[in-house]
Amino acid sequence: MTDSATKPIAIITGSTRAVRIGPQVTKFVHDVLAEELSPTPSGVNFTLSEVDIASFKLPVFDEEVIPATVPFMAQFAHEHSKAWSAEIAKYDGFVLVTACYNAGAPGGVKNAIDYLYNEIKGKPFLIVSYGIMGGDKASNSLKITLESMYVHVVETRPMLAFAKNEPITGGMAWDMIQASQGKLGEDSIKEWAEKKNDIVNGFGELKEFLTRPGGTTSG
Template sequence: MIRIAIVLGSTRPGRLGKAVADWAYSRATERGDATFDVLDVEDFGLPILDEPLPPSLGRYSQPHTKAWSEAVDRFDGYIFVTGEYNHSIPGALKNALDYLYKEWNNKAAGFVSYGSSGGIRAVEHFRAVAGELQLAGVRAQVALPLATEFENYRTFVPTAAAEMNLQTLFDQVIAWAGALKVLRPDQSHGHEPGMAA
């Protein structure tokens, strides 16, 4: 079965993203076409990138990097929950992305964003980063403006439109995650696609 991670990218105290990620996970578990889990960047305690070698080499020296790599690698696709900080994604999320490379390659990515403009500018920036990591971003996006999706700009109460958009996002991420599996090494048989077993 397709495995999708809901990645919570904000680490700041009182973050709004926790409620958004919990909502996405709750709706995801009502589906039967994929398995879902939450990866909270905060749980991994990643310092500012401290690996001496480029992530593309996959030769990690730090225990926190190895733990993050193992957690990320087991999924076929990701739904990133991100706020918008100065027209971009939170620094903690960018740092977490920068730690790894092959673990992201040829996998699907969907975006659930929030902010004064629904986080759309953060996702526009994120899509460029995802492309460099060979993450295939789907077209659908869930954008959650603070004025309409959060009571008093703090308490998350998703509208019917947000609920519908989330289901479309799930559909696209799951479909693309399945399609992209053929581009990744078959770890269960130890060979590259197109090579004799």
């Protein structure tokens, strides 16, 4: 974590599926947060960068060392591990945008987290989930995982549910069909506008954590 007056924050796209709406949801969240970057009274600035897990092409964890030992006692052997570790280590805080698949966190998200430890230890996370029911089970699962790694998960965890508009095929709502095709429906975007305050409040909690004395959970 940096001690400078600028705190870089990553907005992480969690979904790694070939057909996905993750980047579109990340853009929605980014657009909301871009209006919340005013410096604090103490002069601390915040920057936002999008990080897409899919771009790192991480296989199921394939290192022979335990991430908690890197870099102090051991080193990663593979370039994909090194690149992912180096990217995440650059940031002071994180907004994790995650889908919910089969009542849980996407495997790609959990796998990417399993490559990390010291890169995120003591840093704050805002979890923003999306799905048919808003992704509550994915959010809850990731909260447990991250907190076990001594990460601070902020209290507010926005959950964005797809619009339950008129069923088209097999009882599936139109926006859900669009999501399965990698498209974010207009009705969902309209409904999510009502969730903007949750996103802003969660980001405020993340910023407050970063500007308090120490700014880490590990002291």
